[in-house]
Amino acid sequence: MKKVLAIVLAAALALTTLAGCSGGSTGTAPASSSSTALTGEDGGAPTADQFEVTEPIEIEWWHAQESQYAETIDKVIADFEAQNPNIKVNAIYQGSYTELNEKLIAAQAAGNTLPALVVANTPYVAEYGASGLCEVLDPYIEATGFEIDDFGEGLVASTQYDGQQVALPFLISTQIMFYNKTMADEEGIKLPETWDEMDAFMEAASKDGRYATVFPGWDQWYFEPYYLNRGVKLVNDDQVSTDLDSDLAIETAQKLKEWCDKGYAYWAYGTDASSIMRQNFIDGKTFSVMHTTSLYNTYVDNCDFEVGMHYYPGDVTRDSEVGGCVLLIPAKNSQEVKNAGWKLLSYLCSKEVNMIWASESGYMPTRNSVLQTEEGEAFLAEKPAFKAVFDNLDNINPRIQHPAWSSFANIWMETMAKSILENGDIAADMKNAVTEMNEVLSDA
Numbered sequence: 088m089k090k091v092l093a094i095v096l097a098a099a100l101a102l103t104t105l106a107g108c109s110g111g112s113t114g115t116a117p118a119s120s121s122s123t124a125l126t127g128e129d130g131g132a133p134t135a136d137q138f139e140v141t142e143p144i145e146i147e148w149w150h151a152q153e154s155q156y157a158e159t160i161d162k163v164i165a166d167f168e169a170q171n172p173n174i175k176v177n178a179i180y181q182g183s184y185t186e187l188n189e190k191l192i193a194a195q196a197a198g199n200t201l202p203a204l205v206v207a208n209t210p211y212v213a214e215y216g217a218s219g220l221c222e223v224l225d226p227y228i229e230a231t232g233f234e235i236d237d238f239g240e241g242l243v244a245s246t247q248y249d250g251q252q253v254a255l256p257f258l259i260s261t262q263i264m265f266y267n268k269t270m271a272d273e274e275g276i277k278l279p280e281t282w283d284e285m286d287a288f289m290e291a292a293s294k295d296g297r298y299a300t301v302f303p304g305w306d307q308w309y310f311e312p313y314y315l316n317r318g319v320k321l322v323n324d325d326q327v328s329t330d331l332d333s334d335l336a337i338e339t340a341q342k343l344k345e346w347c348d349k350g351y352a353y354w355a356y357g358t359d360a361s362s363i364m365r366q367n368f369i370d371g372k373t374f375s376v377m378h379t380t381s382l383y384n385t386y387v388d389n390c391d392f393e394v395g396m397h398y399y400p401g402d403v404t405r406d407s408e409v410g411g412c413v414l415l416i417p418a419k420n421s422q423e424v425k426n427a428g429w430k431l432l433s434y435l436c437s438k439e440v441n442m443i444w445a446s447e448s449g450y451m452p453t454r455n456s457v458l459q460t461e462e463g464e465a466f467l468a469e470k471p472a473f474k475a476v477f478d479n480l481d482n483i484n485p486r487i488q489h490p491a492w493s494s495f496a497n498i499w500m501e502t503m504a505k506s507i508l509e510n511g512d513i514a515a516d517m518k519n520a521v522t523e524m525n526e527v528l529s530d531a
Contacts, residue, residue, distance in 0.1 A: 133226045138426045145175040146203035146427045151187050151412065152180065152258075155385055159447050167434050174427050184208035184412070188493075195220070195419070203420060203428035204435075206257060206412040209245060210308075210496070213488035215415065216248020217531075222416040224252045227429050237438070237454050245485040246413050254413035255436045258381065258450040261407045261476065261483050262312055264300065265368065265386050266375035268395035276374065282317060282402040285342075289351035298373035301364045302343060304356040304507070307500040308410060308486075309377050314339055317402045322489050327529040331499065332521040337514045344507045356504040365389075379410055380476060383449030396472040398479045406482040411450060442466075451476070491531035498524050 152160060164176050181187040188211065194200045207215060215221050228235050235243060238256055246254040266278065279288040292299035303309040311321060317339055320330040330336055346352045355364045368376045369389050386394050399407055414435060416428040434440060438454045442462045445452045452466065467473060502520040506513040
């Protein structure tokens with residue numbers, strides 16, 4: 088799987104990221120059954136004309152893309168509507184992925200306020216798939232000839248549940264360390280390649296009140312690679328227990344807390360933690376930050392120094408994970424709304440639109456075929472810092488998929504934040520949390 092995903096991102100990057108749905112104003116129509124029940128007129132496979140939009144319709148697309156992406160969203164939606172005059176799209180920002188998820192759950196309970204299309208953070212795929220939230224897309228893909236193989240098997244697998252395609256890759260990113268390259272060159276600061284080099288890096292890069300780095304504690308996705316690369320099993324093979332109370336996991340948590348206790352780093356958590364961390368980096372108050380590649384443009388545009396990108400240091404392995412978001416169609420809409428949602432989904436996941444996002448953000452091209460475009464070849468020339476990602480493409484993996492993952496991760500995230508920020512006994516705190524985490528995994 089790692090090799091396959093590497094191929095998909097290598098090709099793409101060498102150029103260079105609960106519940107059903109009823110659509111906007113037409114979402115009150117009776118919901119059709121899941122797409123697995125769709126058949127053609129003769130009882131065979133569905134045909135392309137069954138997914139056509141033949142009457143004017145207005146739909147909603149719920150997304151979590153912040154204000155810096157508003158211009159891009161307006162552009163692609165205007166182009167889509169010009170190509171599909173029967174479809175009016177209301178693109179609605181719903182806050183963070185977590186906030187969007189909460190609103191989606193509430194809309195599902197209401198039953199008639201669902202969007203035709205929605206984004207979801209990549210770890211939600213298993214949870215949504217298990218709950219029956221997602222329309223199964225295989226009939227749509229087969230009938231319309233959508234070129235899903237152009238994504239490559241790694242990204243395709245990241246958007247499947249139980250062997251069925253329940254979403255498609257949209258804006259894909261990975262974890263990266265942004266650093267002040269100007270400062271690194273002037274002070275001769277060596278970036279850490281391994282876990283064992285982190286102590287020396289932390290001491291060298293932090294001075295005169297400046298932090299060496301920041302751990303984004305508001306999302307465990309940013310610190311979980313340290314555990315995975317040291318060999319900790321976040322979800323064991325039995326799927327009902329975690330290794331986060333093992334000696335190795337506790338040692339890792341203690342080291343993260345130690346760096347914060349010494350003032351080498353700080354644990355970013357709470358309201359506006361992300362924006363405060365960004366501003367601290369822009370102002371030179373921290374040498375580096377750990378964040379998503381999708382914010383490359385944001386950092387470059389706001390910093391008056393050269394911004395570098397450095398792949399996370401490794402240990403037993405040196406892996407990172409697929410991040411960003413996928414697109415899905417909730418299953419409880421009328422077929423008319425689903426058809427309009429499919430039109431928009433397949434457009435937003437097209438090669439042309441993907442390259443627009445890659446050029447105007449830090450999200451990565453997701454299509455193998457972009458390697459054949461001049462736009463793709465220009466990407467790396469324009470954003471040379473992405474070489475840090477290209478050099479490690481073999482090590483970008485799909486995220487952990489478990490129906491209880493979001494609940495599990497929230498317990499972990501909140502326990503780490505409380506223990507580090509309130510100077511708790513992190514070994515005892517994590518052992519207590521694991522009892523609850525194991526219960527969550529077992530109940531899924």
